[in-house]
Amino acid sequence: MMSQLRSNHRSLSVPGRAAGLTLVELMVAMTIGLVLIVGATQVYVDSSGAYRVNETTARLQENARYVLSVLEPDIRMSGYWGLTNHSDTIVGKALPTDAQSALGGAAASTCGVNFPLLLGFPVQGTNDSYTATCAANSAAMPNADTITVRRASAVTVPPASASGPLRVCSTHTSGLLVTDITGTFCQDVDAQINNLIVNLYYVDQSSSQAGVPSLRRKALTAGPGPAFQPIFPVPDEELVSGVEDLQVQYGVDLSGGGATSGAASEYLDAGATLTNLLTTATPPAQNPAQIVAVRIWVLVRSDSPESGFIDDHTYEYGDRLTKNGTTGDLTNVADNAKAYQPSLSADNSFTGVKRYRRLLVSKTIQIRNALIN
Template sequence: MKRSFEITSFCSPNQAGVSLIELMVAVTIGAILIFGATQVYVDSRKTYETSEIVARLQETARYAIAVIEPDVRMSNYWGLVKGSGVIANQASASEAPGGGPDNCGINHARDLLTNLEGTNNSYSLSCDAYGAGAVESADTLTVRRAATTIAAATAGTLQICSTRMMGRLFSDGGPCTAAPAGQVNDLIVNTYYVDRDSVQQEDAPALRRWSLAAGPSFSSQEIIPGVEDMQIQFGIDTTGTSAIASRYVNPGSLPTGAQIVAVRIWILVRAENPEVGFIDGRVYEYGDRIGEKNGNCNTADLNATDAATCAYAPADSFRRLLVSRTIQIRNAIGT
């Protein structure tokens, strides 16, 4: 007995394939969606990279200020004694060498009467700056003070022996038992400057300092790379009695008898690497870099011979951040 099987088709007699036009429309829509998603990803990635660069610039600026600010704030602190005028064995830059260290300048460490000083648009220390040298038109800032912690008398270290009435500078290890007998604090002397090279990379600027060390001598330290410029101004009390700044002046322009009661500092921070598709078209005016007040001059090179006091217009692919801080000095009154 034979059995027959009937194959039944489930396809609708009215069903047809996709036309070429429909296929092209579908492909076009798909391509548009893929392109849009890719563009969103690229834009998000670019935004993330920009945010990351800005965050690192802010971090660099915060760290640089965090190092300088407490040092400046405590300038003119000399241990138990009020004012450096009664500290023996100090010597000014105009006097004969007072026993060193002099590798950064005669009596650079011992000029205690000048607790704060700076150079305007120049680097004038006799100790050579790191690598290719200091940024020509950046300012420098020197802070002199006693350390805030009590130390043991140590040979080869410049220290201050102080009482409530007087003090003396010594480096022979003491003891601090005669003329006067009192407290021992290490002497702190830091000179901040901007260098053209960092330890990590040539042609990458960095904030550096010369610091008084054992020996005694001055040693070079890199604080943080990425700092391209530093400008400072001193807030002065012309009466020497109020500890209130009546005006701000550039280093080297202090009126006779004026007391420095504050320091205003500008830090310009530059990204580590150039950014593709970005041009820094800003004109930076800060400190005494005021182009309008100086013949409307702009400079694209901070190391150019005519860069001092000109506004900075880099026009390159590095992203930058300019920050400013005014630091009040706790021990402003008293010499």
């Protein structure tokens, strides 16, 4: 009995081992956990940032490709008039010096006197300005170029189609510009009917995103109703947002004198020098200089600014050259010949121009109909 009591007393007097974590162990575990959380968060942030950059770059490339896919085929086909090779043989065409034609509509609404009818100018443009009499969408980019393309449509129009808009009826020897194709000439078995295509491309503000530049187009369009007469004012449409600048130069063949080579001797901006080469007797009047190619530069920027990013690239293109200096303001008329360096902008806000990513692309387009016009 006494032995049993001693045994029980001995077992009660020995304290049991404590279970759980000490304070030091708990703090070590918490520290390791925090390090893992911070690491995982940093990986997520870096991955998200890389994804956004890749997405922005892909969007820039997509927009640039789309712009070129619109401009390139249109410019390449300029000066195509159906079966006839020469715009001079098309009755109904006009010159800027001619009186206003009924086919051309009102001067103010058609972007200039006889603007759609200037078939002798299959490609035409302005340098660092928008000068068309038809109003821009809101405020055309002051230092961006414009280019106008005139041609016949690639797809022919069946003779039984309704009349209008402006159409080119052509044979191998002559042509006629009309809205009514029921006449004898257009219905001749040897005649071909094509729609007249006139597109003016320029840079303005986006219709859907405030403060975002875009490439826009004024296009000659058929109106509703059975007559399908051309719509005036010429409709304006946004092609793609994010286009910040468009620069154009024209490749001129100066060989003249009946020996046109089809190769550009030099590239010139639109203006008096180019106009004089195309219209004066030097080169010889019987075969004046011709525009045989068009070189375009398109500067595309992202739709949204990027926090922590500054675009420090220098963009030299078209008539924007570093030899003339650099500027951080693409809209400053006094700096229209300077290379563009967004990081020089005085606007340091989050939405300043330096906070956007950009992509500059260029393309030289051969005009296939230059040698036969």
